[in-house]
Amino acid sequence: xxxxxxxIAFFTTTILTAQTTGYWAMEFKAKTNSENDLTEAFDxxxxxxxxxxxxxxxxxxxxxxxxxxxxxLVWLFTLGVTAIEMDGNNPDKKDAFWAKLDNYIxxxxxxxSGRWLSFQLGDMDKNPTEHIWDIKIKxxxxxxAAHEILVNELKNDFAGRxxxxxxxxxxxxxxxxxxxYVSGKDGEDxxxxxxxxxxxxxxxxxxxxxxxxxxxxxxxxxxxxxxx
Numbered sequence: 026x027x028x029x030x031x032x033i034a035f036f037t038t039t040i041l042t043a044q045t046t047g048y049w050a051m052e053f054k055a056k057t058n059s060e061n062d063l064t065e066a067f068d069x070x071x072x073x074x075x076x077x078x079x080x081x082x083x084x085x086x087x088x089x090x091x092x093x094x095x096x097x098l099v100w101l102f103t104l105g106v107t108a109i110e111m112d113g114n115n116p117d118k119k120d121a122f123w124a125k126l127d128n129y130i131x132x133x134x135x136x137x138s139g140r141w142l143s144f145q146l147g148d149m150d151k152n153p154t155e156h157i158w159d160i161k162i163k164x165x166x167x168x169x170a171a172h173e174i175l176v177n178e179l180k181n182d183f184a185g186r187x188x189x190x191x192x193x194x195x196x197x198x199x200x201x202x203x204x205x206y207v208s209g210k211d212g213e214d215x216x217x218x219x220x221x222x223x224x225x226x227x228x229x230x231x232x233x234x235x236x237x238x239x240x241x242x243x244x245x246x247x248x249x250x251x252x253x
Contacts, residue, residue, distance in 0.1 A: 052094040081100055083251075
């Protein structure tokens with residue numbers, strides 16, 4: 026627990042030096058029937074907290090999660106900007122939140138962090154389910170170019186969806202170097218999207234032009250709470 030508190034303090038108070046979106050994520054296995062308690066604790070902690078150029082998200086892991094992990098917390102923050110105002114960083118308030126959260130968690134899982142390299146924020150209420158792929162990319166620049174061309178050419182298909190990719194810089198899960206994701210209404214909505222995309226010439230060009238990519242694993246999650 027002390028390690029977790031140290032990491033939280035580092036990622037919410039350190040002043041960094043670039044205008045890039047970073048993230049920090051922590052997975053955990055929640056106790057049975059504790060999800061309502063988790064969402065209430067989240068609401069109480071962040072209700073009055075002002076977050077600058079960032080988000081805090083509570084998510085429920087589903088298909089493809091590993092080692093029994095059921096949920097994760099994710100911080101998105103702009104490098105170079107203090108994400109949480111001074112009062113929100115009050116040590117007593119932070120300690121109380123993590124102590125309360127600890128009551129609802131069986132196992133603290135892996136933590137990892139990195140940067141967003143390309144990002145389109147969609148409607149999180151209409152499309153709360155995310156499909157994420159952990160991957161190894163040989164040429165990130167080539168991948169980024171192909172990704173952004175695809176999103177632009179098929180913008181009608183991605184309208185309202187969050188879509189993006191980024192790096193694993195610290196704590197790379199299973200040796201993955203990058204991740205990519207897209208949001209949708211649910212799992213079936215994702216399957217319909219993929220069936221449609223795979224029939225387009227734009228997607229075929231994307232596969233050809235993105236360079237060598239090794240799939241590590243993929244998983245789905247549902248957004249439960251967002252503070253922005």
